[in-house]
Amino acid sequence: MPSNLSKELYSAVEAGGEEQATQAYMAIRRGARDAANEPIQPKVAPFIDTKRCSGCGRCVAACPERIITLETENHRKHAIITEPQQCSNCGACVTACPIEAISSVPFSP
Ligand code: SF4
Ligand code: SF4
Numbered sequence: 344m345p346s347n348l349s350k351e352l353y354s355a356v357e358a359g360g361e362e363q364a365t366q367a368y369m370a371i372r373r374g375a376r377d378a379a380n381e382p383i384q385p386k387v388a389p390f391i392d393t394k395r396c397s398g399c400g401r402c403v404a405a406c407p408e409r410i411i412t413l414e415t416e417n418h419r420k421h422a423i424i425t426e427p428q429q430c431s432n433c434g435a436c437v438t439a440c441p442i443e444a445i446s447s448v449p450f451s452p
Pocket of ligand 1: 388
């Protein structure tokens, strides 16, 4: 017999596929985290395409966790995420980027 968590995920997959299951998983984990007063531990942070990045710094300014910085490589700047484990998965960096150099925000377990 699956756990309550598994049952909710199975239902979400049946209803809407992977995206819906991801959202359901996030909501469940957030509830568990709030109850335990523990921080979210994301699996991964958003992906920055450093070749595409123009180094404008908008994502750096937008990140509430202050975990994005600019790095110079081969005489050009690009953004990097310094502490992906601290990412709160807010999506602000994705929204801030004017050239879509930051791709989708993965879910937090
Ligand atoms: S998703 Fe939010 S917390 Fe994570 S790197 Fe982007 S702006 Fe920062
Ligand atoms: S907002 Fe986009 S282009 Fe600007 S530094 Fe961040 S990733 Fe690079």
